[in-house]
Amino acid sequence: MKATVMYGAGDVRVEEVPDPVVQKPTEALIRVTYACVCGSDLHPYHDLGDTPEGRRMGHEAIGVVEEIGDDVRTLSVGDTVIVPFAWSDGTCPFCRDGITTSCVHGGFFDGAPSATQAEKLIVPEADGTAVKVPAGTDEALMPSLLTLSDVYLTGYHAAVQGQVGPGKTVTVIGDGAVGLSAVLASKQLGAETIILMGRHTARTDLGREFGATHVVAERGDEGVAKVMEITGGEGSHVVLEAVGHMPAYEQAYGIVRPGGTISRVGVPQYEEAPVGFTSLFGKNATLTGGPATVRAYLEAAIPQVLDGTIDPGRVFDRELPLSEIAEGYRLMDSREALKVLIRP
Amino acid sequence: MKATVMYGAGDVRVEEVPDPVVQKPTEALIRVTYACVCGSDLHPYHDLGDTPEGRRMGHEAIGVVEEIGDDVRTLSVGDTVIVPFAWSDGTCPFCRDGITTSCVHGGFFDGAPSATQAEKLIVPEADGTAVKVPAGTDEALMPSLLTLSDVYLTGYHAAVQGQVGPGKTVTVIGDGAVGLSAVLASKQLGAETIILMGRHTARTDLGREFGATHVVAERGDEGVAKVMEITGGEGSHVVLEAVGHMPAYEQAYGIVRPGGTISRVGVPQYEEAPVGFTSLFGKNATLTGGPATVRAYLEAAIPQVLDGTIDPGRVFDRELPLSEIAEGYRLMDSREALKVLIRP
Numbered sequence: 202m203k204a205t206v207m208y209g210a211g212d213v214r215v216e217e218v219p220d221p222v223v224q225k226p227t228e229a230l231i232r233v234t235y236a237c238v239c240g241s242d243l244h245p246y247h248d249l250g251d252t253p254e255g256r257r258m259g260h261e262a263i264g265v266v267e268e269i270g271d272d273v274r275t276l277s278v279g280d281t282v283i284v285p286f287a288w289s290d291g292t293c294p295f296c297r298d299g300i301t302t303s304c305v306h307g308g309f310f311d312g313a314p315s316a317t318q319a320e321k322l323i324v325p326e327a328d329g330t331a332v333k334v335p336a337g338t339d340e341a342l343m344p345s346l347l348t349l350s351d352v353y354l355t356g357y358h359a360a361v362q363g364q365v366g367p368g369k370t371v372t373v374i375g376d377g378a379v380g381l382s383a384v385l386a387s388k389q390l391g392a393e394t395i396i397l398m399g400r401h402t403a404r405t406d407l408g409r410e411f412g413a414t415h416v417v418a419e420r421g422d423e424g425v426a427k428v429m430e431i432t433g434g435e436g437s438h439v440v441l442e443a444v445g446h447m448p449a450y451e452q453a454y455g456i457v458r459p460g461g462t463i464s465r466v467g468v469p470q471y472e473e474a475p476v477g478f479t480s481l482f483g484k485n486a487t488l489t490g491g492p493a494t495v496r497a498y499l500e501a502a503i504p505q506v507l508d509g510t511i512d513p514g515r516v517f518d519r520e521l522p523l524s525e526i527a528e529g530y531r532l533m534d535s536r537e538a539l540k541v542l543i544r545p
Numbered sequence: 546m547k548a549t550v551m552y553g554a555g556d557v558r559v560e561e562v563p564d565p566v567v568q569k570p571t572e573a574l575i576r577v578t579y580a581c582v583c584g585s586d587l588h589p590y591h592d593l594g595d596t597p598e599g600r601r602m603g604h605e606a607i608g609v610v611e612e613i614g615d616d617v618r619t620l621s622v623g624d625t626v627i628v629p630f631a632w633s634d635g636t637c638p639f640c641r642d643g644i645t646t647s648c649v650h651g652g653f654f655d656g657a658p659s660a661t662q663a664e665k666l667i668v669p670e671a672d673g674t675a676v677k678v679p680a681g682t683d684e685a686l687m688p689s690l691l692t693l694s695d696v697y698l699t700g701y702h703a704a705v706q707g708q709v710g711p712g713k714t715v716t717v718i719g720d721g722a723v724g725l726s727a728v729l730a731s732k733q734l735g736a737e738t739i740i741l742m743g744r745h746t747a748r749t750d751l752g753r754e755f756g757a758t759h760v761v762a763e764r765g766d767e768g769v770a771k772v773m774e775i776t777g778g779e780g781s782h783v784v785l786e787a788v789g790h791m792p793a794y795e796q797a798y799g800i801v802r803p804g805g806t807i808s809r810v811g812v813p814q815y816e817e818a819p820v821g822f823t824s825l826f827g828k829n830a831t832l833t834g835g836p837a838t839v840r841a842y843l844e845a846a847i848p849q850v851l852d853g854t855i856d857p858g859r860v861f862d863r864e865l866p867l868s869e870i871a872e873g874y875r876l877m878d879s880r881e882a883l884k885v886l887i888r889p
Contacts, residue, residue, distance in 0.1 A: 294779055295803045303803030303828050362829070435638055459639045459647030465826065472821035476832065477813040484647050485706070485835030491826045 203545070204319035205526050206255035210248055213258070213527040221315060221323045226272035229327035231264035231284065235347045236317050236543040237517065238529045239286075240377045241445075241468050246530055259318025259543075260286035260311040261350040263334070263343055267321070275328045281338070282331035283503075284317065284324055285495040286310055286351045291329030302492040304329070309492075318526055320545045332499045338507065344542055345506045345514030348382065349499055352540065353513035355466050356382025356443065357502070358493035360390050363439040363464030367391035372428055373413070374452055375443035376404040378516040378540040379466060381411055383441040385513055388412025389505075392439075396431055398424055398452065404539055407515060421448065425455035436461060442490070443467050447474065454480045465490035517542040547889070548663035549870050550599035554592055557602070557871040565659060565667045570616035573671035575608035575628060579691045580661050580887040581861065582873045583630075584721045585789075585812055590874050603662025604630035604655040605694040607678070607687055611665070619672045625682070626675035627847075628661065628668055629839040630654055630695045635673030646836040648673070653836075662870055664889045676843045682851065688886055689850045689858030692726065693843055696884065697857035699810050700726025700787065701846070702837035704734050707783040707808030711735035716772055717757070718796055719787035720748040722860040722884040723810060725755055727785040729857055732756025733849075736783075740775055742768055742796070748883055751859060765792065769799035780805060786834070787811050791818065798824045809834035861886040 204218045223230050236259055249256065262284040266276050276282065289296050289304035296304050306326055310316050315323040324331050334346055348354070356379050365371050371392040373383045376399020387395050388411060397413035398420070399405045405416045417427045428437060436458030442449050445467030453463045454475065463486060475481070481488055505511045519538040521529045522545075529541035548562045567574050580603055593600065606628040610620050620626065633640050633648035640648050650670055654660050659667040668675050678690055692698070700723050709715050715736040717727045720743025731739050732755060741757035742764070743749045749760040761771045772781060780802030786793050789811030797807045798819065807830060819825070825832055849855045863882040865873045866889075873885035 298802075298804050300804035300829055362831075458642075460642050460644035469821040469826050472819050472823065473817045474820045475816050476818045476820060477816035479816065481832070482809065482813050482835045485644055485833075485838065487706075487831060487833040488820065488825070489829075489831040489833075491829030494829065 202320040203523055204316070205258040207245055207249055207252065207258050208255050209251045211246060213246070213530050215524055215526060221321055223268050223270050223323065225325070226270035227326055227328065228270045229266055229273055229276055229324045229331060230268040231262070231282065231322050231324055232267050233262050233264040233317060233320060233322060233545045235263040235343050236545060237261050237347060238526065238533055238541045238543065239351060240379060242530065243534055244468070244470065246534055256312055257314060257316035258311070259316045260309060261347060261352070262317035262322065263347050263350070264322070269327065273327045276331060276333065281334040283334060283346055283350050283499060284331055285499060287492065287496070288325045288330040289496050290326045296329065299494055299497040301494045301496040318523070318543060320523065330496065332503070334503065335507070342506055344517045345512055346503065348513040348516065349495070349502050349506065351493070351495060352378045352516060353382040353385070354495040354498050354502060355379050355493035357386035357498055358495070359383045359441040359443065359464045359466040359490060360386040362489045363441055363462045365390040365392050365439050368393050369438040370394040370396070370432055371439045371441060372396040372398060372437040372456055373441045373443060374398045374449045375467060376401055376408060377443060380443035381408050381516055382513055383443050384408050384413050385411040385511060387441070389511065396428055396437065401536060421452070424452055428456040432458070439464065445470050447471050450474055454486060457484070457486045459484040462487040462489060466493055516540045520544060546664040547867055549602040551589055551593055551596065551602050552599050553595045555590060557590070557874050559868055559870060565665055567612050567614050567667065569669070570614035571670055571672065572614045573610055573617055573620055573668045573675060574612040575606065575626065575666050575668055576611050577606050577608040577661060577664060577666060577889045579607040579687050580889060581605050581691060582870065582877055582885045582887065583695060584723060586874065587878055588812070588814065590878055600656055601658060601660035602655070603660040604653065605691060605696070606661035606666065607691050607694070608666070613671065617671045620675060620677065625678040627678060627690055627694050627843060628675055629843060631836065631840070632669045632674040633840050634670045640673065643838055643841040645838045645840040662867065662887060664867065674840065676847070678847065679851070686850055688861050689856055690847065692857040692860065693839070693846050693850065695837070695839060696722045696860060697726040697729065698839040698842045698846060699723050699837035701730035701842055702839070703727045703785040703787060703808045703810040703834060704730040706833045707785055707806045709734040709736050709783050712737050713782040714738040714740070714776055715783045715785060716740040716742060716781040716800055717785045717787060718742045718793045719811060720745050720752060721787060724787035725752050725860055726857055727787050728752045728757050729755040729855060731785070733855065740772055740781065745880060765796070768796055772800040776802070783808065789814050791815050794818055798830060801828070801830045803828040806831040806833060810837060860884045864888065
């Protein structure tokens with residue numbers, strides 16, 4: 202089959218690799234019908250060192266079940282399923298807490314032999330991981346359903362962890378697909394004021410359609426000043442940080458209101474950061490977030506897509522066949538595309 | 546009057562200073578009847594540079610109102626009041642949120658001209674700040690009521706911010722008076738398992754009386770391993786960090802359960818700390834805490850002391866007159882005393 206392999210920064214190739222096979226009774230083999238490129242794929246696209254063995258890419262997928270292991274109970278051959286970016290058994294103590302990304306039998310598709318930017322993939326812990334899409338679902342809804350494998354529910358996770366709710370002022374840092382998803386999720390959760398920090402008009406326009414009440418194009422100290430002005434000098438109850446770089450974190454603690462919360466879902470490209478008296482502690486700010494526990498939200502989100510309550514698939518502004526995925530990476534890296542849908 | 550002045554590390558003196566006078570209509574003049582030395586006073590005791598002008602010390606007090614400004618409405622001369630470690634107006638947006646330590650007209654007694662280890666002090670924003678003790682309250686309860694100015698309610702703040710509740714496993718790092726208060730508060734809030742990390746038997750024994758179900762004397766990696774063992778390898782839902790030094794923070798993220806919360810009330814003696822994928826982010830751990838919003842909890846806590854529900858004053862194991870406060874600092878620094886009560 203064909204799969205996407207990265208050999209170093211900027212070097213994305215589609216290659217013939219061995220077909221994956223079901224090896225454990227808890228696995229399922231999926232033929233991928235929809236995949237996509239994630240903003241987080243751009244991190245290795247920028248800085249992956251020389252990797253002669255190649256790194257398999259992709260962690261978002263919808264597909265059709267082709268084969269199941271003997272122990273798989275909830276899936277049947279022919280089912281269309283959403284595959285979240287992490288697998289999880291659904292039964293361990295952390296899964297029961299809803300922290301599915303910390304499953305004791307879990308893992309991440311990204312970089313795994315079974316990454317999703319490919320024609321087929323193996324889903325480990327298939328009963329716990331894959332979620333069926335109702336038979337007969339309109340194909341036009343598939344892009345929105347695909348966002349439930351990561352991007353929309355990552356924005357949603359940010360908002361849930363940040364305790365977004367009615368009456369709250371929320372600031373979203375980042376106008377990428379996760380940031381826009383965080384805007385949409387904040388609107389769903391009843392936020393009163395939603396400030397989107399971003400400078401790409403095409404994106405912030407979609408952000409406004411998703412529910413942003415204000416757009417701040419400024420960054421750094423100017424951006425902080427602007428948000429403080431909008432919030433009457435009080436700061437933002439919740440800051441959703443959907444970038445992952447230090448300047449975004451610095452903006453976050455600059456604008457968070459005393460007693461407020463910074464919720465991060467941009468994978469931090471740093472390990473150490475300010476958390477002392479002058480950044481978080483002095484104003485009793487809370488720092489939360491992490492890899493989105495997509496699987497814990499999936500069942501509740503599917504009906505919202507099916508009934509049109511949310512249309513998160515609007516973040517896809519380009520579609521390419523798998524054979525042209527390298528162009529998809531290029532388009533997203535150059536910001537010519539917001540998010541690229543891939544049809545294997 | 547006499548007041549405590551620090552001139553450098555280890556150099557604590559009681560000196561004659563001008564009597565404070567009411568200068569603003571919102572102030573009250575208090576004659577201090579009970580004060581104490583705080584663990585946080587030991588930070589300057591260790592590292593205050595040469596300070597020829599002197600630094601006034603103390604931020605915990607009970608006293609009697611001697612004079613009030615023209616605008617003070619809730620206090621009368623002769624009232625006995627608890628003075629929390631920060632003043633606040635009670636009416637600003639942050640006070641209304643309960644984040645009284647971020648009051649726009651607020652400030653901290655520690656280091657201010659009106660610090661509390663003295664015979665008298667001025668309480669700014671007196672209506673918002675000072676809380677009356679019912680007339681006729683038994684003097685024997687005053688040490689416990691004094692802990693509501695900081696130490697007990699700081700432990701309580703840690704527990705509230707950490708969302709301690711029934712069924713939760715809580716680990717308290719630090720067996721100082723704040724740590725022991727955090728144990729007592731966690732018990733009050735219904736925690737099921739309370740692990741106290743500390744190595745001073747006299748203190749951990751009081752911790753057990755306050756509600757600790759386990760004591761871990763080990764530190765660092767060994768301490769982490771011990772807590773993981775007690776929690777069946779899952780980690781602690783809540784970690785209350787009552788120290789403020791980096792090794793305590795490192796222990797905290799080592800033992801926090803995926804999806805759990807680290808709540809800090811030990812004033813951080815660092816600004817940068819690990820918060821990336823391998824410390825907080827990867828396991829969706831939340832970092833919260835800050836200066837305790839004591840004032841927001843005070844009214845509800847007083848009846849709990851009066852009716853004997855809590856007896857946080859047990860953290861005081863020594864009493865000295867103000868004239869001997871330097872000895873109180875020495876006793877706490879050498880860990881010969883847990884917390885020293887001062888009678889001006």
